[in-house]
Amino acid sequence: MIDHVYDAAVVGAGPIGLELAVALKRAGLDYVQFDAHQIGHTMTWWAPQTRFFSSNERIAIAGVPLLTADQGKATREQYLTYLRMVVDTFDLQINTYEPVTGLRCEGDLFQLTTRPRSGERTWKARKVILCTGGTDRPRLINVPGEDLPHVSHYLGDPHQYFRQKVMIIGGKNSAVEAALRCHHAGAHVSISYRHPELAAGEIKYWLVPEIRGLTHSGRIPAYANSTVIKITPTHVHLTVISSEGDIEQKAVEADFVLLMTGYVQDNALLKLAGLELEGPTQMPLYDPRTMQTTIDGLYLAGTTVGGTQDHYKVFIENCHDHVEKIMQHAFHKSAEVNRIVVDQPES
Ligand SMILES: Cc1cc2nc3c(=O)[nH]c(=O)nc-3n(C[C@H](O)[C@H](O)[C@H](O)COP(=O)(O)OP(=O)(O)OC[C@H]3O[C@@H](n4cnc5c(N)ncnc54)[C@H](O)[C@@H]3O)c2cc1C
Secondary structure (H helix, E strand, C coil): CCCCEEEEEEECCCHHHHHHHHHHHHCCCCEEEECCCCCCHHHHCCCCCCECCCCHHHHCCCCCCCCCCCCCCCEHHHHHHHHHHHHHHHCCCCECCCCEEEEEEECCEEEEEECCCCCCEEEEEEEEEECCCCCCEECCCCCCCCCCCCEECCCCCHHHHCCCEEEEECCCHHHHHHHHHHHHCCCEEEEECCCCCCCHHHCCCCCHHHHHHHHHCCCCCEECCEEEEEECCCEEEEEEECCCCCEEEEEEECCEEEECCCEECCCHHHHHCCCCEECCCCEECECCCCCEECCCCEEECHHHHHCCCCCCCCCHHHCHHHHHHHHHHHHCCCCCCCCCCCCCCCC
16 A cells, blocks of 8 residues: 555545545546544534534535435434435545544655554555544533533433433533523523623524523523533532622532533644644634645645634535635646535525
C-alpha cells in the first residue's frame, strides 16, 4: 500500500465527504476514503427521530433526491438510510472504523497514517481533503460532578427519562429540543440557562412558542440567569441572579442531568498537518475560492472550515460548493451535479 500513490485521500465520510467521493468517482480519479467511525457518524449520536432543520433538497448530496414519505424534513434515521443508499448507488469504497492519526507532507506527496482495528497502515496521496466536521466532542462546562454516571452531554432516547426528574443545562436549540422531548416522554423537566432569555434565534422556529408556553406556565421550571456550580448524585447546584439583581444559591433535585452545551471540533489532525488555526473558534485558514489551505495540495471541505462553531453558520447546505471548488482547483474537473445554488442557510 505504501508504494501506491492515490490521486486523493478523503478524510471523513459525513455528507460532504461522501458528496466529494461521488465527484471523485464520477471523474475517474483514484482516491481512498477513511472514516474514524461509520459513514454519517455525526448523525448517529443524535437522539432517535431528531429532524433536520434544513429542507430535504438542501441536504441532498451529489444530485440524488432526498425524499420522505410525508414530504417533511428528514429525520436522522431517514438521512442515514439515504446516505447508505448513496454509497450503494455509487458503490463508494470507504475504509470505515479507520481513523487517520497522522498526516505529513513529503515533497509533493502526503503520507497518511491510519489506525484500523488490525494495527497501523500508511498511505500516500497527491492531494488530501479533510472533511472531518466540527462537532467531535461535547463542550465541557468543567464543574465538579460533570463526570457522574447520571450526567450526559447527549440526549439519547427520551424514553429513559419517563417519570424521572431531568435537569437540562443550556439555552439553545439542543437544550430546548431535549427539554420538550423529555417533557413529552413523561419526564419532570427543568431547564437552566445563563442568559435572561432562551436564544430564540438559535432555536428551531417551530419549537419556540411551545417552550415559551411551558416555561411561562411553570410546567417546565426555568432558571434564567443561572450558572451550574456543581452536580451531585441527587442535585444540581445553581447560582441564580434574580431580575432584581440578587444572587441566590439553589439546589434543584435531578435524577438525570443533560448538559446540552454544544460540541467542539477535535483539531488534533489539523494541527498535526501544520495548519494555522485562527481566533477563539480555531478556524483553520484556507482560501474560500479554492478551499486550499496554507499547505499546497491540502484542502478542507464541509463544516471542518468552521472550527468550533459558537453560533452555527456553516451547515451541510452551504458547503456543497466546496466540492465543485476542490474538483476545479485540485483536479481541473467538474463535480457534474445539477443543483440549486444556496447562498444562505435556511433557519
Ligand atoms: C442535533 C443536530 C442537528 C443538526 N441539524 C442540521 C441541519 O438541519 N442541517 C445541517 O446542515 N446541519 C445540521 N447539523 C450539523 C450537521 O451535523 C453537520 O452540518 C453535518 O454533519 C456536517 O457534515 P460534514 O460532512 O461537514 O461533517 P460530519 O458529518 O461531521 O462528518 C465528519 C466525519 O469525519 C469523520 N472524522 C473525523 N475525524 C476523523 C479522522 N481523524 N479520521 C477519519 N475520519 C474522521 C467523523 O467520524 C465524521 O463521520 C446538526 C447538528 C446537530 C448536532
